[in-house]
Amino acid sequence: MKKIIIANWKMNPQSAKEAERLFRAVAQGIRGVKNVDVIIAPPFVYLESLNAISYKLQVHFGAQDCFWEDRGAYTGEISPVTLKTLGVRYVIVGHSERRAHLGETDEMINKKIKAALKAGLIPVVCIGERERNHLEDTLLFLKGQLKKDFDGIKPSAAKKIIVAYEPIWAIGTGKAENSDDAQKIAVYIKRVLQELLNAKAALAIRIIYGGSVSAKNAASFVKGGVRGMEGLLVGGASLQADEFVKIVRSVALQK
Numbered sequence: 001m002k003k004i005i006i007a008n009w010k011m012n013p014q015s016a017k018e019a020e021r022l023f024r025a026v027a028q029g030i031r032g033v034k035n036v037d038v039i040i041a042p043p044f045v046y047l048e049s050l051n052a053i054s055y056k057l058q059v060h061f062g063a064q065d066c067f068w069e070d071r072g073a074y075t076g077e078i079s080p081v082t083l084k085t086l087g088v089r090y091v092i093v094g095h096s097e098r099r100a101h102l103g104e105t106d107e108m109i110n111k112k113i114k115a116a117l118k119a120g121l122i123p124v125v126c127i128g129e130r131e132r133n134h135l136e137d138t139l140l141f142l143k144g145q146l147k148k149d150f151d152g153i154k155p156s157a158a159k160k161i162i163v164a165y166e167p168i169w170a171i172g173t174g175k176a177e178n179s180d181d182a183q184k185i186a187v188y189i190k191r192v193l194q195e196l197l198n199a200k201a202a203l204a205i206r207i208i209y210g211g212s213v214s215a216k217n218a219a220s221f222v223k224g225g226v227r228g229m230e231g232l233l234v235g236g237a238s239l240q241a242d243e244f245v246k247i248v249r250s251v252a253l254q255k
């Protein structure tokens with residue numbers, strides 16, 4: 001299956017002009033790359049203008065969040081249905097920065113996953129522990145998050161869902177997870193999903209890794225095929241076109 005690399009630009013860059021420049025540089029750099037799906041998740045306000053210049057380019061779009069209702073009196077929120085009309089295919093849900101700064105709970109995230117699926121978007125569900133002491137504790141914590149986030153999700157929706165494992169201690173710190181533990185965690189997440197849904201559904205859900213991904217370490221996370229991470233969620237490094245292009249190209253070389 002194709003690997004997936006999502007660029008989470010977070011609250012960057014600060015102008016549409018810069019966003020366009022970055023987007024063009026990335027699109028140019030990944031020309032001709034096969035077997036990797038590249039998704040750019042810019043701030044909402046750039047989605048329309050970037051989509052307008054994406055014709056014939058090998059990129060898809062993602063949003064960084066959505067609301068759980070389709071329409072109505074929810075000041076400041078963005079409907080998943082609106083995102084769909086803007087050409088968005090993916091939506092990041094439950095990013096740890098939203099959990100931490102905006103008080104998003106697993107219950108809210110669960111509603112967002114359901115709303116995204118209903119609107120025909122692919123939710124990228126973020127989970128991850130704050131600190132790492134023992135791997136066993138991390139696994140239990142992740143299980144707890146998955147249980148709540150996937151409550152009431154039907155196995156038939158599985159192939160439309162991505163789970164992003166992003167340990168909070170690795171985000172923006174330059175200290176990425178080691179690839180062996182990342183692989184163990186990918187296998188464990190699949191096992192939990194098998195319990196929560198079923199074996200077929202667990203196999204269909206792609207697990208990706210995020211947290212200080214760089215051109216140096218990117219390939220190490222995806223080398224395990226379906227038994228490892230099947231893609232990456234990239235923050236800081238996705239704002240430097242050269243570095244991000246190197247990440248995409250190094251992953252494209254993996255089987």
Ligand code: 13P
Pocket residue numbers: 008095166170171172173174210211212213233234235236237
């Ligand atoms: P960094 O790649 O900057 O560590 O951020 C990861 C992340 O939060 C992507 O969603």
